Amino acid sequence: MTTEEAISLFTSASEDEDCSKKLVQNLNYLPLAISLASSYIKTTKISIRDYLRNISAFQMQAQQEDKKGQNLQASYDMTIQNVENNLSPHCKRVLLLIPYLSHTSISVDVLKTFLQEKVIERELEITNLMSALQNYSLASARRSGNIRLLEMHGLSVWVLKNKKSSEQEKEDLLWLMKHYCREMAIDVRSAKNANRNIDFLEHACLLMNKYLKMLNNSSDEVLAYEGGTKDTRGTVKLID
Incomplete structure (x- = not known):
């Protein structure tokens, strides 16, 4: 991106070119930072x-x-904070769970399950979340047949994940583990149950890998508390 192209994203009738030039210089001409700033200003x-x-x-x-x-980092922090400030508490919770999902293909149906049962307008809540993420250039949306998918940008996910402490990450992983166990059907003879499980499968497999990695880095006391053991090679095995 040339200096002229970067400046053109910001220059408006109400502000002169010098102001835009100061901004792109401040952002070290980084295309991602400039894109975030442009989306933030327009939104x-x-x-x-x-x-x-x-x-x-x-x-x-x-x-x-x-x-x-x-x-x-500062550009992402500022953008994400503004997104969070304009979301309902329910949607903010959903946003903070996204780093643990397969972020390139998250179905709307999966996101809706993260909302509490008392939330009536689930479709509207998730639509608002997706719109905010797209408006601020943090994600994009696409369709696969009749399925609406959210595709979070990799750096957006990385920044969201780094906002969490190790204790928060542990709590989120455990919550998601229980959530998937509740939501995924054991009886898959019906097409509805099978399709529902497929929606969750990629996310559940990713979660299991993260969870086992976390346990392998944990102390024996933590493993005993969570219901796991280590074999002689130090590999975690979950207790049935």
């Missing part, structure tokens, strides 16, 4: 000057925490 209608002021605070925080790729 929130914020001025470039205000965006510059806000992103500077996030960049300072990233610098203090010694994060790699500080400018890009």
